[in-house]
Amino acid sequence: MQDTQDTKDTGRFESLGRLEDLPQSYRDELTAQNLAPLWPSLRAMLPPHVPARRTETTHWAYRSLRPLLLKAGELTPIEKAERRVLVLANPGHGIDKMQASPAIYLGMQLLLPGEKAPAHRHTPNAVRMVVEGTGAWTLVDGEKCPMNRGDLILTPSGMWHEHGHDGADPVIWLDVLDIPLVYYMETSYHVEGPHQEAQAGQGAKAYARGGVVPTTVFQRSGKRYPMLCYPWADTRAALLSLAEDQPDTGAVQVTYVNPETGRDAENILGFYALMLRPGQSLRLAARSPAQVLHQIEGQTDVDVDGKAFALLEADTAVVPGYTAVELRNRSELEPAFIFMADESPLHRKLGVYETR
Template sequence: MQELGRLEDLPADYREALTAQNLVPLWPSLRAVLPPGKPALRTRPTFWAYEGLRPLLLKAGELTPIEKAERRVLVLANPGHGLEKMQASSSIYLGMQLLLPGEWAPAHKHTPNAVRMIVEGSGAYTTVDGEKCPMSRGDLILTPTGLWHEHGHDGDEPVVWLDVLDLPLVYYTETSYHNDGKAQDVTSTMAERSYARGGLIPSPVFSRSSERSYPMLRYPWAEARAALLNLAETQPKIEAVQVAYVNPETGSDCQNILGFSALMLRPGETLRLPARSPAMVFHMIEGAAGVDIDGTAFNLATADTCCAPGYTPVTLSNRSGSEPAFIFIADETPLHKKLGVYEVRS
């Protein structure tokens, strides 16, 4: 590979003249922005143990009332990006959010897309665009870009969920902002039941209702889990027992930038994933799994989370020989495909 000239090789007066006109020579930095063969990865394999995180999150509930926090969240930050950047990867933000009984997190809307993966507790709900979505462990709830949403809690135990947002990308493009709003009127509940039968969706042919960009906002874990078990039973030779969270009317990804799926590892199963361009997040819904990220190994128990950089092979192993393990996955695949940079390496 040809060696390029360095910035310090240029005369000082020439460098000063460039700076005075806001000019920068490309060649000294060319290899940094266009490295040979593989991107320069800042995202590191990183693990967040729920056992260690949970007491700190509950302590935050004691130290900071919801009125002072608006959203009481501990951010799962990747040290490769710097903890102050609050990024799990270049495009993924993760946070563990706590809502205590009787609390209400006020309505707002924002440009980043968000999903909530419910980790523990019951009695809480999210109202999105007038639809009240009850929260149960393992449920996935969408709060897409531009839709009003708020969180409330009518139960008697702490409720915790994992927030996954495309905030780093939206912030980078200088399009990240929010608006505050008032409490919403609930116009529907359990609307996901309209899409509970495969191949059948509500028909708008004889109605005047406008088409919703996000017709399904809540994906109950009970149904996703049943779908995985059925897939494993009816297709025993399938390479990976995995279901994607999609728009039920179009079959496309349920949101525009990040992709979401649920994976079941059969008892004793080991699954080797190829190196792909998108970074991935693994969150343990049920069971226990080993995750090997190109030699960096983590053991995930229920509610643990880890992140794998892109262009890196990953091996997943069910640590139980008798029970299945269920993993929620978030990744950057939709974004990479839209940009035309999606890649799989053998």
């Protein structure tokens, strides 16, 4: 039945008129009035069964990227860069577009000891996944979030944030933003601001354990984002506990959520942590959103439609939507942990989310 339908669609595609079939004089008249005929481009806009995708499966090896990022630290002082970042650009979209997928921007950011990145706020939502180093911090809306490997820190749309480093070694983190979407909508901008003063209280401590909340404050905080920092130590412990409690569960995965509402941690992109048991192989079903894979601990063999590569520690990859992913933990003794980001919240809001 599917082959028959594909044949019908191909026949319809071939029967549609081409732009070249129209007289040049008619085409010139359309152009002069900012008009365009739909039918020559109809199948490009609405292809049969599977969307047209520019996103390519792409793998960035941290061992290759890191020296270039450190070199950037030598070549460009923070005062000249403001945010010293190497963008992980998907070749399918073009290096100049600086995007990893239709709605996801990825960047590796470096902060050296003693440096400070000034306060600003912007319309795109952002998160930071800490890759290496200690001693740095992010100040978000007055909350000081220490940065340790594997921690996830939110900087939602419109919130003031800045970075500082009081430690002795370089700190590097992965930025994940929804810039491509916000820029496409012509709503992307930033505003510079003064240094913030750190305030008492941390959502990560108030909501440190599932099932218990502070009695005196749980009347809803009134904050859109009551928790800004998700420490890796807590997330890792949750995954190990889940794996022990549900030994027959295939995908040991948790979702980063707003602890007061249970909804996604941010509005446009979704964030998750996945654990592979020792020696485990796992198939992630084909879904409409593109997704990012970042190896926090361990090593994972990845196969995407026959394109195979190894995710070593701190490596990052992006996979297009409507594409299944095969994962295998290389270790027979230790679990592997992967941070994931995708466009699921956006797809659900638009009503186009699907799993195949």
